[in-house]
Amino acid sequence: MISEIIIIFILILINGFLSASEIAIVSSNRSLLSSKPNKAKKSYNLLLDLKDHPNQFLSTVQIGITLIGILIGIFSSGELTQSLSSVLAKSAFLAPFSWHMSVIIVVLCITYLNLILGELLPKRIGLSIPERYALMVAKPIQVLSKIFKPFVWILDKSTSGVLSLIGIKSSKRDITEEEIKALMDEGVSSGVIEDYEYDMMDRLLYLGDKRAINLMKHRSDVDALDVEMDLEEIENYVLENDHTEFPVYQDTFDNIIGVVKTKTLLSKIVKREPLNLKKLCLWAPFVNENASIYQALDEIKESKVQLGVVVDEYGTPQGIVTLKDIVSNLMGPVTGEEKDNQSPRIIPREDGSLIVDGRYQLVDFFMELKMPLTEEQEFQFRNTTTLGGLVFALFGRVPKKGEVIEFGILKFEIFHMDLNRIDKVIVSRPAASSTEE
Template sequence: MASDQGAASPTQSIPSVFELAVALVLILLNGVFSLSELAVVSARRPRLQVLAEQRRAGARAALALAEEPGRFLSTVQIGITLIGVLAGAFSGAALGERLTALLGAWGVSSGLAEPLGYGVVIGVITYLSVVVGELVPKTVALQNPERIACLVAPAMTMVSRVAGPVVWLLDASTRAIFRLVGRGAEAPAGVTDEEIRAVVAEAETAGIIETHERAMIGGVLRLGDRSVRGVMTPRTDVAWLDLDDTDEAIRDTLLTTTHARLPVGQGGQDEILGVVQVRDLLPDLMRGRPLSLRAHIRQVPVVPDRLSALDALSVLRRAPVPFALVHDEYGHFDGVITPADILDAIAGAFRADTDDPDPEAVRREDGSWLLAGSMPVDEMADQLRVPLPARREYETVAGLVIDALRRLPRTGEAVEIGGWRFEVVDMDGRRVDKVLAQAPAQTED
């Protein structure tokens, strides 16, 4: 009897190797489907479009799969499900039976050999399926999703065509369920500002872009959300010429100004007639001849203060003189906007263009921030991570404090906004000049 058992053992080992090979092949196929799924889903469509235009092999197929995620996911799910059924029905059962017989041959009781044999086989197959069939392929797919998507797309397209009726049924069923619950099956397209900022922050951390580049990208994103009121030079800071002034006073203004263009009014800022370019007046100014100020006035466009900053930039591009007057809804003069104001919003103010040499935001040793009242509130919110309402009527830190208090503040008054304490530390007449911002932890200390 012992010799019979010894003769049967090598015979049983031959099909066991075959069945083990089948199990490994099924696990590897599962890995291919997992790799394909994550690669195509994670691949960036603009990058796939660029690869398709470069005639990269498989790029157009990958782009087609990405544009029809329902059909593609149905194809992947069919493959994974079919592989799982085959692995459980064929490899698991066959290998479990072989291992049970082997344990019985080693003297293990039949009551223990069967659960132990099937349990070991199921455990090993499950482990290999998770590691080799899921984790490793998906990790590889995340490392270079576009390249891998191009590699696997032709094969996945072929599988989708072969299993066309089943794929259509699954995709149609999914869409029907989404319609029943009142939602679309397609994911919302587009990228939010927050996602772009997160990508830029990650690129800065990785050393791909510099800190100043990140700041400028943030400025461009903020510019798209600002109105003219948020980037203009307010009327209180506008240097201008008055036709009613004496020739000597006009000469003094022209000699001391740092601006290339100046608005011209008569009797007050609400009667602005146009602008003059200082260079046009230089010949008369240098030779001591009378200034023909009115003859050099040029007409410039007038824009409403609620116009978007990007639309105002388009107006400046088309204008014969890159200069625009800003009026409110009642027709009152509010300020001016120039290309320098747009550049200021993107890259920050140049020291030569401002009367205040101090930066708009200074972080102190205790972690608090000393802010200029004129600092754009969206820049402050990005710097301090202070939440702001989507719709607001103010554009500066001073406006934020005034809106919270609902009146003009006094020196020393404070208000809690978004978890921060904003204290007015300096007033310049009726203008909020400096504000101290403290986080809650700093306030408690």
């Protein structure tokens, strides 16, 4: 009887080892594993192999747990049950039920021990220290995988056959952006990620889906120099428009020949030297309007200027995207620079509504309101870059001052028109207001 108890106890511990190994290997983090010291590299490589072939090691663990369950059943139904039955049979009252009671008692005790020592406790340990535990068990699990390889192959083929019969195809699921954001939320909650780090990563992910057209300044708002301007005209224009660089065009904006730096112009102006804009121009990168923000960034980084000319499919310039715009959307607006009166602004009102410049970038606007567009809305307004453009698209015509249109939970009211351009918009949330009342 003692020998059976010892064997069953050992089998339960082995079951616990397999359960903890399974949960630790599955939940171990690759990035944390890669930071382990060089002496653990061999175990790290074995563990990576197990993680890359989950079906093999999971089947191995399952075979081991199933065999242990069978062996526990065999040893518990033999001498152990009989010995307990003999003890219970000594009581005249329990004698008629001694066998059945002994079976129930043995099953309950072994089930309890197996749940605690063979499942729950080991899995808690595996979840608490997944990387450390997974590295420790990688070698023995790899050995078991080789021993059970023929059986694993049979099980794998059988499982795949059943899945194909019911029309389910096995596929490797890629991690989604939502899962990354969920991990970021956990990082903020646990204090691992600071709020400003979360904000930057969130902007990074958000901008990854945007194109150059979503961030560009439209050609109608771009301050550019005509190559035929004389010294006095250039001086007045540069002093009126505070920029570090200016696009230079010949005849019309459709024919941009390059970019000139303001410091170069000022040095010539101060010395009253003759100005030849064509010779002072630097090569300007041309970015397709459908290029991603990060493709546009790469193009600008490879040039000697800090802006790119955004062109449509026919090569016609539609506007510019600047390095400052991209960095501001990643880092948030630079306070000192946003005080410029010419910058698009959001002005809060006492009633909770906002007066927003029609030139305000959609990316900035919805991030400011913490209201990201749905995939359907992003596709519908994929060619719209500013709030004014969005409102114009919603109306489908040139609106008049005072006209109102709704967009989801937001209400847009035309506050001021500049000829046919939407200059200012009042943005409010009628749904939120009515709820509070």
